[in-house]
Amino acid sequence: MNAILRLDDVHTDIGQYHILHGVSLDVPEGGVHVLLGRNGAGKTTTLRTIMGLWRARRGTIIFRERVITAMRTPDISRLGIAYVPENMGIFGGLTIEENMRLATANGSFDKGRLDRVMALFPAMEKFWGKQAYALSGGQKQMLAISRAIIEKRDVILIDEPTKGLAPSIIRAMIDAFRDIARDTTILLVEQNFLFAKALGSTVAVIDDGRIVHRGGMAELAADTALQTRLLSLSLEAH
Amino acid sequence: MTAATLETAAATPARRIPMGRAIVYGVVLAIGLVLATAPFLFPDVRSQEVAARICIFIVLVASYDLLIGYTGIVSFAHTMFFGLGAYATAIALKTMGPGFDAILLGGALGVLAALVLAILIGLLSLRVKAIFFAMVTLAAASVMLVLASQLSDFTGGEDGITYDIPRFFAPANKLFEDADGKVVRLFGVALNGRLALYYFVFVTALVLFVLMLRIVRSPLGTVLEAIRENEMRAEAIGYRVVAYRTAIFCIAAVIAAIAGILRAVWLKYTGPEVALSFAIMIDILLMVVIGGMGTIVGAVIGVVIMTLAQFYLKDLMEVAAHATADVPLLPDLLNPERWLLWLGVLFILLVYFFPAGIAGTLIGKGGHK
Amino acid sequence: MKALSANIERFGGVYLLPVALAVIAFVLIAQPSTWVTLTVAGLAMGMMIFLMASGLSLIFGLMDVLNFGHSAFVSFGAFVAASVLAAMASWVHGESAALNLLALMLAIAAATALGAALGWFFERVIVKPVYKDHLRQILITMGALIVAEQLILAIWGGVPIPVPRPRVLEGSVVIGNVAIETYRIFAFVLGALVYAALHLVLNRTRVGLLIRAGVENREMVEALGFRIDRLFIAVFMAGSALAAMGGAMWAGYQSLITPALGAELMILVFIVVIIGGLGSIEGSLLGAIMVGLVANYVAFLFPKMALASNMILMMAILLWRPFGLKPAVKG
Numbered sequence: 001m002n003a004i005l006r007l008d009d010v011h012t013d014i015g016q017y018h019i020l021h022g023v024s025l026d027v028p029e030g031g032v033h034v035l036l037g038r039n040g041a042g043k044t045t046t047l048r049t050i051m052g053l054w055r056a057r058r059g060t061i062i063f064r065e066r067v068i069t070a071m072r073t074p075d076i077s078r079l080g081i082a083y084v085p086e087n088m089g090i091f092g093g094l095t096i097e098e099n100m101r102l103a104t105a106n107g108s109f110d111k112g113r114l115d116r117v118m119a120l121f122p123a124m125e126k127f128w129g130k131q132a133y134a135l136s137g138g139q140k141q142m143l144a145i146s147r148a149i150i151e152k153r154d155v156i157l158i159d160e161p162t163k164g165l166a167p168s169i170i171r172a173m174i175d176a177f178r179d180i181a182r183d184t185t186i187l188l189v190e191q192n193f194l195f196a197k198a199l200g201s202t203v204a205v206i207d208d209g210r211i212v213h214r215g216g217m218a219e220l221a222a223d224t225a226l227q228t229r230l231l232s233l234s235l236e237a238h
Numbered sequence: 239m240t241a242a243t244l245e246t247a248a249a250t251p252a253r254r255i256p257m258g259r260a261i262v263y264g265v266v267l268a269i270g271l272v273l274a275t276a277p278f279l280f281p282d283v284r285s286q287e288v289a290a291r292i293c294i295f296i297v298l299v300a301s302y303d304l305l306i307g308y309t310g311i312v313s314f315a316h317t318m319f320f321g322l323g324a325y326a327t328a329i330a331l332k333t334m335g336p337g338f339d340a341i342l343l344g345g346a347l348g349v350l351a352a353l354v355l356a357i358l359i360g361l362l363s364l365r366v367k368a369i370f371f372a373m374v375t376l377a378a379a380s381v382m383l384v385l386a387s388q389l390s391d392f393t394g395g396e397d398g399i400t401y402d403i404p405r406f407f408a409p410a411n412k413l414f415e416d417a418d419g420k421v422v423r424l425f426g427v428a429l430n431g432r433l434a435l436y437y438f439v440f441v442t443a444l445v446l447f448v449l450m451l452r453i454v455r456s457p458l459g460t461v462l463e464a465i466r467e468n469e470m471r472a473e474a475i476g477y478r479v480v481a482y483r484t485a486i487f488c489i490a491a492v493i494a495a496i497a498g499i500l501r502a503v504w505l506k507y508t509g510p511e512v513a514l515s516f517a518i519m520i521d522i523l524l525m526v527v528i529g530g531m532g533t534i535v536g537a538v539i540g541v542v543i544m545t546l547a548q549f550y551l552k553d554l555m556e557v558a559a560h561a562t563a564d565v566p567l568l569p570d571l572l573n574p575e576r577w578l579l580w581l582g583v584l585f586i587l588l589v590y591f592f593p594a595g596i597a598g599t600l601i602g603k604g605g606h607k
Numbered sequence: 608m609k610a611l612s613a614n615i616e617r618f619g620g621v622y623l624l625p626v627a628l629a630v631i632a633f634v635l636i637a638q639p640s641t642w643v644t645l646t647v648a649g650l651a652m653g654m655m656i657f658l659m660a661s662g663l664s665l666i667f668g669l670m671d672v673l674n675f676g677h678s679a680f681v682s683f684g685a686f687v688a689a690s691v692l693a694a695m696a697s698w699v700h701g702e703s704a705a706l707n708l709l710a711l712m713l714a715i716a717a718a719t720a721l722g723a724a725l726g727w728f729f730e731r732v733i734v735k736p737v738y739k740d741h742l743r744q745i746l747i748t749m750g751a752l753i754v755a756e757q758l759i760l761a762i763w764g765g766v767p768i769p770v771p772r773p774r775v776l777e778g779s780v781v782i783g784n785v786a787i788e789t790y791r792i793f794a795f796v797l798g799a800l801v802y803a804a805l806h807l808v809l810n811r812t813r814v815g816l817l818i819r820a821g822v823e824n825r826e827m828v829e830a831l832g833f834r835i836d837r838l839f840i841a842v843f844m845a846g847s848a849l850a851a852m853g854g855a856m857w858a859g860y861q862s863l864i865t866p867a868l869g870a871e872l873m874i875l876v877f878i879v880v881i882i883g884g885l886g887s888i889e890g891s892l893l894g895a896i897m898v899g900l901v902a903n904y905v906a907f908l909f910p911k912m913a914l915a916s917n918m919i920l921m922m923a924i925l926l927w928r929p930f931g932l933k934p935a936v937k938g
Contacts, residue, residue: 579754579757
């Protein structure tokens with residue numbers, strides 16, 4: 001399998017704190033790949049470092065054979081990497097339409113992609129001209145994801161999309177992600193193991209700024225002993 | 239120098255910090271000694287003017303450092319508090335006549351007014367962003383300046399107020415008389431009321447300065463530094479950030495008002511130029527940044543350097559302006575009246591390259607980053 | 608009570624405040640002709656201050672930079688306009704209304720262009736190194752203000768400078784027993800046009816969309832693929848140019864300017880952005896109109912209270928709404 005995104009011994013500091021201690025990770029092309037880990041393990045930092053929002057102090061990040069470690073965030077984005085942060089990054093004062101229009105490369109919508117987004121998340125069509133701050137939490141998450149897929153992107157980095165969402169909405173999200181993953185690689189940071197299990201093809205577990213396990217999601221789902229070891233490490237801590 | 243000493247010098251960089259600290263405290267102590275003996279070292283009137291001005295500004299600048307250096311918030315209202323103290327004392331001396339009761343009552347009212355205003359401004363605007371606070375204090379200070387010039391019945395407007403101070407402080411007052419009824423001289427200096435006035439200013443300034451040193455070394459100072467370094471964390475630990483900030487703002491305001499009282503008594507004149515103008519605020523800012531924010535002792539160094547510069551930089555520019563008289567514009571820029579221009583440039587460079595100031599850099603702490 | 612506030616909201620909410628002010632003033636002044644004169648003066652003054660305040664507010668909203676040197680652009684604008692008008696005295700005083708106006712337009716254009724150029728320099732040299740550090744930002748922009756004011760003193764001298772007013776804008780328009788200064792009408796119209804243009808740019812163009820998004824969340828704008836630093840420069844230049852334009856208008860309005868003008872106006876500008884809320888031009892307009900009206904009404908009713916009145920207005924509004932009347936939506 002070819003890695004579309006590769007992290008090699010990435011170290012990141014935030015202020016005086018050393019957060020990533022050499023993360024090495026291959027994200028294969030296609031499918032959903034899950035990064036699991038407890039709070040503070042370095043999941044969000046990993047995504048932000050890929051995106052160039054925090055600078056790696058050491059190590060390299062390679063996207064499709066290109067070293068992007070030192071690139072500016074906008075340039076990384078334009079290479080085809082979308083980012084859905086944990087707080088969703090919705091522009092509350094802008095309408096749904098304006099939020100999505102900002103994510104298009106030249107300000108106009110591709111009819112086909114727009115239709116697909118509307119089919120995935122009908123709420124977007126319903127609230128099209130409304131300001132985004134009025135949306136519910138789940139709808140904001142849908143908007144954040146819609147924004148990430150309104151243009152063709154190669155990789156989407158998503159940070160805990162299920163946080164605080166009702167189970168029915170999570171089920172709808174699973175369907176949407178399956179659909180999106182047909183033509184896009186998704187790197188998903190998640191704490192909800194059931195959600196991760198339903199979607200993931202591979203999984204990596206991060207702890208204390210290092211990758212402590214890599215493998216197929218199916219193996220981890222089948223191996224309860226491994227689950228207990230890794231997930232007590234990564235999930236039971238909170 | 240042998241290789242061995244080089245090696246030890248390189249291996250113990252920590253050594254240099256106490257060294258810098260020693261230099262700073264040594265210089266400050268030396269300045270303190272000079273100020274303590276100034277009437278005897280420099281008996282001329284002009285030098286005493288300068289020495290008293292330095293004493294008063296050390297208090298004023300150190301109290302500002304309490305605020306900017308230990309909380310990281312910028313206030314432009316410090317001269318307002320200074321002016322309140324000065325004006326209240328001046329008005330009391332003018333209306334009640336030259337007595338210590340007037341200084342006491344006027345001073346107390348001035349300090350009280352400063353305290354009330356500080357509480358109001360603090361509670362109103364310390365809740366929101368620090369940057370709001372800078373704007374609000376700037377607006378408040380300007381309004382005070384306009385009020386002082388408009389309420390001329392009380393304040394004398396642009397001309398200010400001249401008044402007499404207690405006779406005890408007059409040069410004609412002989413503190414000690416010899417057998418002939420002449421004033422006793424010590425090392426050739428007359429022990430008269432003027433000398434008493436200088437020491438009144440000096441001792442009050444010294445007491446306030448030591449008090450401020452105690453404040454920053456107290457638990458309050460530690461809490462303030464914690465808030466400055468990480469406001470959110472301090473709040474999370476349970477410190478009531480707004481309450482602490484308002485408290486230190488009030489302390490700084492009260493000390494500035496007392497400095498204003500000293501200024502009013504020493505000068506026998508109070509007007510916008512000497513007690514309230516924005517130029518004083520800029521002086522304070524320059525002094526605190528040059529000296530070193532968050533050190534208190536830096537105030538001493540900043541004040542002395544700035545005060546001396548104000549005298550000598552102007553002379554230097556005078557010479558330079560004459561030398562470049564034929565070049566267009568340059569003489570205008572080098573005109574001694576434009577000395578603030580160069581101080582402004584110096585200020586910007588300092589904030590870029592030495593944000594910790596002289597004392598902060600030498601001590602190896604303080605400053606804001 | 609709830610129904611009442613809902614009704615107020617429906618009829619314009621906080622936008623009703625200037626109207627309420629005007630009504631109260633009408634009762635207090637009790638002379639309709641005086642009231643009209645004062646109201647027009649207040650609106651004209653408000654529009655000029657809006658020009659100065661909107662840039663400051665947008666720069667803060669987008670970049671989180673409060674430029675204490677903003678008033679330097681106002682001063683430079685005023686003095687450059689005065690110099691240009693003085694240099695074109697024959698056009699300014701000539702019979703041809705077209706040449707009159709052309710001279711004024713050239714003066715305003717020169718001031719605005721210089722404002723943009725200075726803004727570029729300011730952003731690159733003064734402000735850029737201290738993004739995200741408010742303390743040093745305040746200190747450095749304050750230092751830059753001192754230098755700028757001293758430069759103005761060095762270039763134009765300390766004496767008041769007369770600003771010739773184009774002949775066509777001299778005098779008043781008389782309607783019934785009400786006389787309105789022509790220049791005030793001009794100032795109001797120009798201010799309104801600039802507001803309309805800003806409103807269109809912000810709400811109907813892609814750059815405007817980016818600016819509004821950037822005010823809310825800079826990082827996300829970058830993550831969507833836009834260079835926020837380029838946006839910063841553009842907004843900083845535009846804001847500085849607007850301040851200089853406001854300064855040029857103010858110079859013509861005052862007809863005698865001193866180097867202290869920048870410092871005096873800065874206080875009003877700060878009060879405006881605090882009242883209006885940082886980051887939105889609607890807030891700046893609202894704040895500017897209120898400050899202009901209050902300044903003129905109070906100057907007539909209680910002459911000694913003029914500046915203090917705006918301070919009191921600011922305090923009252925801060926107590927009621929700590930973030931101003933119409934701040935930009937965040938997050």
